Amino acid sequence: MKLVLVTGMSGAGKSVALKALEDCGFEAIDNIPLAFLPALTNPQTTGNLVVGSDIRSRDFSADHFIETITPLRLNPDIEFTMLFLDSDDEILRRRYTETRRRHPLTLDRPVLDGIQHERQLLQKIRDAADKVIDTSDYQAADLRTIITSHFASTERRLSLVLTSFSFRRGVPRDADMVFDVRFLKNPHYDPELKMQTGMDEAVGKYIETDSGFSDFYTKLNELLQPLLPRFLEEGKNYLTIAIGCTGGRHRSVYMVQKLGGFLESVGYKVTLRHRDLEL
Secondary structure, X not given: OEEEEEEEOOOOOHHHHHHHHHXXXXXXXXXXXXXXXXXXXXXXXXXXXXXXXXXXXXXXXXXXHHHHHHHHHHOOOOEEEEXXXXXXXXXXXXXXXXXXXXXXXXXXXXXXXXXXXXXXXXXXXXXXXXXXXXXXXXXXXXXXXXXXXXXXXXXXXXXXXXXXXXXXXXXXXXXXXXXXXXXXXXXXXXXXXXXXOOOOHHHHHHHXXXXXXXXXXXXXXXXXXXXXXXXXXXXXXXXXXXXXXXXXXXXXXXXXXHHHHHHHHOOOEEEEEEOXXXX
């Protein structure tokens, strides 16, 4: 059986992740006491299971958490994954403020105090996680897409997320590999192309007229093709490749579209995302 344990910072998207995994065919159980977890994985259990657990659990502690999941990791009949959802403190504070929800560790203290206290309590668990997803830059729909791309496939193969971004807004937090395409000709300075994006054919043709484009794209493929299978060999199932330019609208978007199409054509499961395209 497959068992996914979802935990992480309160407000980072656990409910969204549980629902997305439920849509992928997992039976979902949220916020059970850790002592009950081994009973859910007895030999008679069939099907895939996703369990949510966080600081609201009655017997929650980092040491007890890790002690409880260790036998599950060692069980040859269980394909176990611990997913930790994280987010920037200020983003979490903003989410609680906007929804007017109370943080589980906040009584009469500011929300940020509760967030920082929770982060300290969860650090050991974050360090032990198989997969960490930082949701700071994600809307709920983005997180559902990422979760689906990671867990929907029954065939073990490397799932790739390709995301374009603007360097002005920072490198995506979950990026495993980052490429900078700011050296290419910028369509922003062409009045006819400025308001278009890398999704438009004219923009792509303009970028490919750069004398350095062909050589760069060829070498990028030559780098990735032998490298990507090694990640799978080392036990990594998911990889995020981030490609950035100045505004995150033209060059990086086109490169993600082009590279993503190629990688999909050679058998990879690819999810495309344009973080800053609508900004």
